[in-house]
Amino acid sequence: MPHDHHDHDHLSPSGHPYRQDNDAPLTYFQRMEIAVRELLIEKGHLTPAEIATQIDTMDARSPANGAAVVARAWTDPAFKARLMENAGDATREMGFDIGPLHLVAVENTADIHNMIVCTLCSCYPRNLLGLPPDWYKTRAYRSRAVREPRAVLREFGLELPETTRIRVHDSTADMRYIVLPARPPGTEDITEAALAKLVTRDSMIGTGLPLAPENT
């Protein structure tokens, strides 16, 4: 989304610039959203409650869900085997609503680093991680992730050894990927809950690594 705020004195509690919302001049597409929503309700296809519930459901999804899955995989080898076999079923087992999507977990190892992109648009493991960050939807990320992933990762501050093979996974509407990052060294003695706190959103997209234990 075009985004031209550079006034960092006005940040929201989430650290983002406040975005004009209900008090800015009404745009053409906002009028369209209101009209479409009202027509759907009037014609009996949707209720206002369904719409509100769907928004709440989406708001409740966050990278913490994915982090819990990763921490479980790090500590429970049988779960990890099930996750690699069928990530949708394994995460449903933890109570997450994955919907009808095929969810595929891809594992980072000493030699292989995985990253995910949707070159078409914005397909993302949203049922597990919530809505994608804006950069994931930019033309720049989508174009370059498959062309020069190493340079893209460098922009995210991630410099991988030349010997590490990078695999880029292009998502589709019904095939979503999540990266299972490698467990950081020095975390042998910490609990599953503490491990989950090391798992960042970007580490599950592949544009970052989990935090080191001393950084939490």
Place this chain on the structure above:
Amino acid sequence: MGGRSAGPIAMEGHDFALWEKRVDALMVLCGAKGLFTVDGLRRALEDMGEDAFETLSYYDRWIAATNQNLIEAGVYTLEELGQRMEEVARRGPTYGEAQE
């Protein structure tokens, strides 16, 4: 788009506005109720042409694609949409005031 060259990746994020969350909810719910498929949305997005990707925002494109599919499915007519959008405009100059 994949494989083209492009400039640096803009890392700034934003908090989703209410109207954007509503677009997302409408798209998910209409899909779940079988009013259209994700392929139908994809086709509508592709049909907008490259210009739309340069000039419209992400949620602008998604509400346009949702609307296109609902009209094609016969949920409402183009005329009904046009009339309602005019009525919405008459309610007030901001998103908040334009709610019923």
